[in-house]
Amino acid sequence: MTEPLTGARELVDESVGDRAPEWDRTGEIPEEVLRTLAARGLLCAGVPAAFGGLGATSAANGEFTAHVGSRCSSLRSVMTSQGMAAWAIQRLGGPQQHARYLPELAGGRLAAVAFSESEAGSDLSAMTTAIEPDGDTVVVRGQKVWTTAAHYADVIVVVGRYGSGAAAVVVPSSAPGVTVRRVPRPSGCRAAGHADVHLDEVRLPASAVLGGGQPLTLLVTTALAYGRISVAWGCVGILRACLDAARRHARDRRQFGAPLARHQLVGRHLANLLTAEQIATRVCEHASRSWDDGSPDMVIATVLAKQVSAVQAAQGAATAVQVLGSAAAHEGHVVERAYRDAKLMELIEGSTEICQLILADHAVSMAVS
Amino acid sequence: MSAEQAITAEGIEREIAGFVAGRVNAEVPADQDLFASGLVSSMFAMELVVHLEQAFAVQILGDDLKRDNFRTVRAMTALVLRLRDAEQPADD
Numbered sequence A: 001m002t003e004p005l006t007g008a009r010e011l012v013d014e015s016v017g018d019r020a021p022e023w024d025r026t027g028e029i030p031e032e033v034l035r036t037l038a039a040r041g042l043l044c045a046g047v048p049a050a051f052g053g054l055g056a057t058s059a060a061n062g063e064f065t066a067h068v069g070s071r072c073s074s075l076r077s078v079m080t081s082q083g084m085a086a087w088a089i090q091r092l093g094g095p096q097q098h099a100r101y102l103p104e105l106a107g108g109r110l111a112a113v114a115f116s117e118s119e120a121g122s123d124l125s126a127m128t129t130a131i132e133p134d135g136d137t138v139v140v141r142g143q144k145v146w147t148t149a150a151h152y153a154d155v156i157v158v159v160g161r162y163g164s165g166a167a168a169v170v171v172p173s174s175a176p177g178v179t180v181r182r183v184p185r186p187s188g189c190r191a192a193g194h195a196d197v198h199l200d201e202v203r204l205p206a207s208a209v210l211g212g213g214q215p216l217t218l219l220v221t222t223a224l225a226y227g228r229i230s231v232a233w234g235c236v237g238i239l240r241a242c243l244d245a246a247r248r249h250a251r252d253r254r255q256f257g258a259p260l261a262r263h264q265l266v267g268r269h270l271a272n273l274l275t276a277e278q279i280a281t282r283v284c285e286h287a288s289r290s291w292d293d294g295s296p297d298m299v300i301a302t303v304l305a306k307q308v309s310a311v312q313a314a315q316g317a318a319t320a321v322q323v324l325g326s327a328a329a330h331e332g333h334v335v336e337r338a339y340r341d342a343k344l345m346e347l348i349e350g351s352t353e354i355c356q357l358i359l360a361d362h363a364v365s366m367a368v369s
Numbered sequence B: 001m002s003a004e005q006a007i008t009a010e011g012i013e014r015e016i017a018g019f020v021a022g023r024v025n026a027e028v029p030a031d032q033d034l035f036a037s038g039l040v041s042s043m044f045a046m047e048l049v050v051h052l053e054q055a056f057a058v059q060i061l062g063d064d065l066k067r068d069n070f071r072t073v074r075a076m077t078a079l080v081l082r083l084r085d086a087e088q089p090a091d092d
Helices: A010-014 A020-026 A031-039 A056-072 A073-092 A093-107 A216-252 A264-293 A299-328 A334-345 A352-365 B008-022 B044-055 B073-087
Strands: A111-114 A130-134 A137-147 A155-163 A165-170 A180-181 A195-207 A211-215
Touching: A010 A031, A010 A056, A010 B073, A020 A073, A020 A334, A031 A073, A056 A073, A056 A216, A056 A264, A073 A093, A073 A111, A073 A155, A073 A165, A073 A211, A073 A216, A073 A334, A111 A130, A111 A137, A111 A195, A137 A155, A137 A165, A155 A195, A155 A211, A155 A216, A165 A195, A165 A216, A211 A216, A216 A264, A216 A299, A216 B044, A264 A299, A299 A352, A299 B044, A352 B044, B008 B073, B044 B073
Parallel strands: A111 A155, A130 A155
Antiparallel strands: A130 A137, A137 A195, A155 A165, A165 A211, A180 A195
């Protein structure tokens, strides 16, 4: 069997090397790193082979995403954006748009997805960005905030109001009227290229509109599903990096005449980290299996995976910081980055609280067993 | 369910009604507006999309995701029938 991601981890390890702390500090991933990985289709490995993609299963892409996340959450975050853009095009676009855009994204063009606005974060009903038809063109007006990877993106998939419903539109970053302004020094995933995107009377061909007229919530739920499963696997990677750093330190460092791991309170931290990593892995595996089976369970399983993994990662990273003590208490250390990056994962792609609301709704409505 | 059973409009409608009923714990008439009655959240709407795709081997993309196609069991049945016709030209 040909595994579409053969050699991918090695390429990532080679590309990242020991530079993740530097990227975190400078807020920039070198363009050639992103271009190299994007050109191989690795940033959106789920794109079907029929469109020039690697056609990886959700399970395989998920494990690869975790690997990238264990090395550099900023790079993993760019990958999440690219994959989510491709997924949105695949799901919301028609056959001509698949043929046009998917090979581009699988072949090296970089993409982001713009949802949030200053007054419309979790409350999508407040969204004001508008996509207005005008003959065989559309005009896009709006101000998006916190668009991950927009700093690097060649195209930005923008979600907005369209007629009585919503649509997404593929906006080239170079189109007249598009201004991308970086979020200065974000607290986590600092090199993920978060930016505000201003769309001032951006005129595009009507063929750039994906779908159109769907309910806004369904459209966003659909697009976000990929972002959520990707973030969830990224959190597995954060936990693996934290577990690895903590157990090494606890084995090597001696205090009171014994390795730290032999001190029971430290041992408990290691046990908790291992538990967190296993919990997050299993819940992500379950969700990815639902994706690969085409099961409707994927909808809630994905929210559950994101919720569980992000919470476990935030707690696990804090635990790892505690185990390493002053050895990690400096900017750029793997667990120090994890501590900041993991907390951000509890805020994005549906905050912990929003995910809890969705899960609570599900608990109330699910069939009685 | 098997594809053979699903081939008739009646079979499709029965299958979809069964799925909806299982999810909302209530029998749902084929012409009941699921959105107006508050039975369907955006999460459940997406589950419906994935379920129809899996159960009837169709793909529901782009414009077909509009709300009217999912408003009632009957509307979903019509969507599935249309997509099956479009995707199976001169096939067995």
